[in-house]
Amino acid sequence: MRIATWNVNSLNVRLPQVLEWLAEAKPDLLCLQETKLDDERFPQDLIEYAGYRVVYSGQKSYNGVAILSRNPAKDVITELPGLDDPQRRVLGATFATDVGEVRVLDLYVPNGQAVGTDKYAYKLDWLARLRDHLAEQIAAYPKLVVVGDFNIAPGDLDVYDPDGWRGGILCSDAEREALRALLDLGLSDLYRGFHDQGERFSWWDYRGNMFAANRGLRIDLILTSAALRDAASDCRIDTVPRAWARPSDHTPVVADFA
DNA sequence: ATGCCTTCGCCTCGAAGA
Numbered sequence: 580m581r582i583a584t585w586n587v588n589s590l591n592v593r594l595p596q597v598l599e600w601l602a603e604a605k606p607d608l609l610c611l612q613e614t615k616l617d618d619e620r621f622p623q624d625l626i627e628y629a630g631y632r633v634v635y636s637g638q639k640s641y642n643g644v645a646i647l648s649r650n651p652a653k654d655v656i657t658e659l660p661g662l663d664d665p666q667r668r669v670l671g672a673t674f675a676t677d678v679g680e681v682r683v684l685d686l687y688v689p690n691g692q693a694v695g696t697d698k699y700a701y702k703l704d705w706l707a708r709l710r711d712h713l714a715e716q717i718a719a720y721p722k723l724v725v726v727g728d729f730n731i732a733p734g735d736l737d738v739y740d741p742d743g744w745r746g747g748i749l750c751s752d753a754e755r756e757a758l759r760a761l762l763d764l765g766l767s768d769l770y771r772g773f774h775d776q777g778e779r780f781s782w783w784d785y786r787g788n789m790f791a792a793n794r795g796l797r798i799d800l801i802l803t804s805a806a807l808r809d810a811a812s813d814c815r816i817d818t819v820p821r822a823w824a825r826p827s828d829h830t831p832v833v834a835d836f837a
Numbered sequence: 838a839t840g841c842c843t844t845c846g847c848c849t850c851g852a853a854g855a
Contacts, residue, residue, distance in 0.1 A: 588854085589844060613854090615845075640845050641853080690855060730855070749855060784855065785842035796855075828843080828855080 580676040580836045582608040584726035584799055585820075586687070586782075586829035590614040590645070593827055594622055598629050600820055600831060607649045607676060609831075610685035612668075612728045614643030621645070636667045644670040644685045644727070660715075662708040673720070678810050678836045682720035684713075686727035691748050699748070702730070706757035710764070717764050723804040725766060728782075728829065730798055731758045733768055736777040737797035749798060766802040769814040769834050781816050782829045790821055799832045810836045 583606040587593040590611060601609065609631070614621070616637045626633045626647055636657040637643035644667060646652060652672035659669055668687040673680055686709070691702035717723055731754045735741035744750040762768065770779075780795030789795060801814060813835040821830040 592844075613844095690853085692853080692855085728855095782855070787841050789842095798855080825843095 580608075580678045580681065581606045581833065582610070582683070582724060582726065582801070582836075583831045583833040584610045584612070584685070584728075584801060585831040586612040586728040586799060586827060588613050588615075588827040588829065590616055590622065590643070591620075592825065594625065596820055596823055596826070598625070600817075601629055601631065601647070604817065604831070604833065606833065608674060608683060609647040610670075610683065610726045611645045611647070612643070612685070612687035614645050615640055616643055634670065634672055636670050638665075638667045642667045642687055644668060644687055646670055646672055646683060646685050648674055650675045659705070659708045659712050661711065662705065664705070668705075671716075676836075678807070679722055681722045681724060681807070682716060684716065684723070684725045686725065686729070688728060688730045690730050691754070693748050694746070694751050703753055703757060706754075706761075710757070710760050713761055713764055713766070717766070717804055721804060721806045723766075724807055724834075725761075725802040726800065726832075728798060729758065729800045731755060732796045732798055733758055733771075733800070737780070739778070739780065739794040739796070744796075749796060761802065765805060767805070767808040769801045769803050769808065769811055770797070770816070770832065772808060772811065773814045779816060781832055783821065785828050799829055801832055801834045803834075807836060812837045
């Protein structure tokens with residue numbers, strides 16, 4: 580089973596890149612964030628023509644998540660229980676795979692804008708509700724994988740300039756503690772199970788030639804329960820699409836399970 | 838740096854992202 584996560588920063592703009600990447604990477608599951616499309620405008624036919632089923636929860640202009648899959652989704656959710664939120668950031672579903680039934684949660688965690696703002700408070704509250712939901716999910720589903728744009732760099736190793744970013748948005752203590760609280764439920768940051776070096780990022784700002792200089796952050800994560808961690812054979816960041824024409828500012832993160 | 842780039846909406850600039 581191969582699963583990937585990719586913040587595409589507008590599926591309307593990025594659909595050609597997504598179809599190209601699907602043909603090359605051949606994932607069983609691809610979780611997208613920031614589709615920025617109303618469900619009425621979602622390109623379901625073109626994705627199905629490429630050989631994938633798809634479920635989605637979107638809105639105009641902002642947010643929006645989708646899961647492309649070889650097998651059908653069941654038990655789909657589009658909300659965090661206990662959080663009445665018009666922002667479309669959550670998509671959960673269960674899939675049959677060659678490693679058994681897998682519960683998938685695709686997330687676009689709020690950005691938070693700046694420490695101390697209303698959006699930052701919303702982000703921390705959202706993460707607290709996520710923790711409550713994951714505590715239930717990890718008990719209900721031994722094979723749980725939580726993927727997406729977490730908008731948190733887990734540690735200094737995940738930041739090109741840790742001193743410059745320390746305490747700021749995406750790197751503040753409260754955000755990192757909220758991520759730690761998710762991991763403490765029994766989830767693993769799968770990339771770190773395979774790679775212990777720094778300067779491995781999943782997002783680079785469009786401004787200032789940051790990708791060419793490899794000045795980025797690792798904020799797109801694949802978290803797995805223990806059973807899936809033990810079944811994992813690889814986790815990697817595919818930087819190739821970030822170098823394509825008209826790229827997303829994020830690049831895919833991929834995991835394989837045997 | 839109230840900068841940089843890219844997206845969207847509504848309308849050619851402002852807001853937001855990270």
